[in-house]
Amino acid sequence: MGLPRIALTVGDPAGIGPEIVAKAAADPAVLAVCKPVVFSTPPEVAVRPGEVSAAAGRAAYDTIARAVDFALRGDVDAIATAPVNKLAFARAGLKWKGHTDLLAHLCGAKQVSMMFHSPKLKVVLLTVHVPLKDVAKYITPELVDQTIALTSDAMVGFGTARPRLALAGLNPHAGESGVLGEEDDRVLVPAVRRARENGIAIEGPIPGDTVFVRASRGEFDCVIACYHDQGLIPVKLLSFGHAVNVTIGLPIIRTSVDHGTAFDIAGQGVANPGSMIAAVKLAAAMAAARLKAQA
Numbered sequence: 001m002g003l004p005r006i007a008l009t010v011g012d013p014a015g016i017g018p019e020i021v022a023k024a025a026a027d028p029a030v031l032a033v034c035k036p037v038v039f040s041t042p043p044e045v046a047v048r049p050g051e052v053s054a055a056a057g058r059a060a061y062d063t064i065a066r067a068v069d070f071a072l073r074g075d076v077d078a079i080a081t082a083p084v085n086k087l088a089f090a091r092a093g094l095k096w097k098g099h100t101d102l103l104a105h106l107c108g109a110k111q112v113s114m115m116f117h118s119p120k121l122k123v124v125l126l127t128v129h130v131p132l133k134d135v136a137k138y139i140t141p142e143l144v145d146q147t148i149a150l151t152s153d154a155m156v157g158f159g160t161a162r163p164r165l166a167l168a169g170l171n172p173h174a175g176e177s178g179v180l181g182e183e184d185d186r187v188l189v190p191a192v193r194r195a196r197e198n199g200i201a202i203e204g205p206i207p208g209d210t211v212f213v214r215a216s217r218g219e220f221d222c223v224i225a226c227y228h229d230q231g232l233i234p235v236k237l238l239s240f241g242h243a244v245n246v247t248i249g250l251p252i253i254r255t256s257v258d259h260g261t262a263f264d265i266a267g268q269g270v271a272n273p274g275s276m277i278a279a280v281k282l283a284a285a286m287a288a289a290r291l292k293a294q295a
Contacts, residue, residue: 004077004287006034006280007067013041014049014056015261016271017082023273024080024280034284037076039067049267057088064099068106071252077287078253080279083261086129097129103247103254111146112249115154115222116232116258117282118239121215122222123231124151124248135227136183139170144191147224152200154248155222157286166211166220167192167204168230174205241274244282253286255279 008025011017018040025036041047041063047056064084070076086097096102104112115124126147127138148165155163167188171181178185188205195202206214208225212234215223225231235243236258243258257275265271 002035004034004284004291005037005075006283006287007037007039007070007076007079008276008280009039009063009067009079009081010041010060011063011082012056012060012085012088012261013045014047014051014053014088015083015085015263015266017261019266019269019271020257020273020276021082023271024276027273027277030277030280030284033281034287036280037070039063039070050263052085052088052091052263054088054091054093057085057090057092057094060084060088061092061094061102064102065106068103068252071254072107077291078255078283080276080283081254081256082276083257083259085261085263099245099254099256100128100247103250107250107252109250111150112247113147113150115151115246115248116235116243117158117246117255118235118243118258120238121212121235122155123212123235124154124222124224125228125231126224126226128228130227132227132229136170136181139183139187139226141187141191144187145194148191148195148200148202149198150249151222151224152195152202154246157289159289160221162201163221164219165195165200165202166206166215166223167202168208168211168223168225169205170226172207172209174207241272242278243275244279246282246286253283253290255283255286 008021010021041059045059067079100114113124170183175181175184184205192204245256247254
């Protein structure tokens, strides 16, 4: 079995994506574990580094769609993506907020979740790009059940035979028995009970101000967070530049960086490719494991 073929997409061409992809594709640590296949923006697409534009948003979409098509056909074994810009997507008339919902659409996946995978902490998000005032209404019993199941399956895929999961509380003190909010008792507690009945090792809801400390010390293998910043602040505090965004629930393997387009340094040749390298290496490891299992 040869090295897996990993598609590297450059993301928004006006950001640092083209630079970090080029650096990652040439990195010895990457070349040791995979065959990089770079999906870049066609030269006729005119964009300026650091400038948000509809042209850049459309180009990013087209590049991602081509790579997904290759992955679905089996012409590449995984995808590692550089960042896109949500405003550029909007200016291009695209309805998606970023990679996660776009990839679900392109792959026909009904339920996907965003996982951040790092050496010190692994986190899955119940909701992603949702205004904070709307988070509670998005957290339904169905969503929590599906996300717990996806997380458990994903962790098994990473080699943890019986993953120990934790569900973060939505409200301060996980609602304090309803005094600080009723969603934890009404939605999260029953979801944990159902998951346990299905054989999943999970605790919660655990207050958000302690659950990540406990996980970082090894008590849990992965934390399910209720909303974007609740999960990403601890991950980036502990592992910024080394964390990898993994979309779980897709029929293909997809990883990405833990940062944005960094328009402020685009085109200057100073972007750090560390997270892109980590994303490619994790995609390669996941692809190699899947190819081995299929052999």
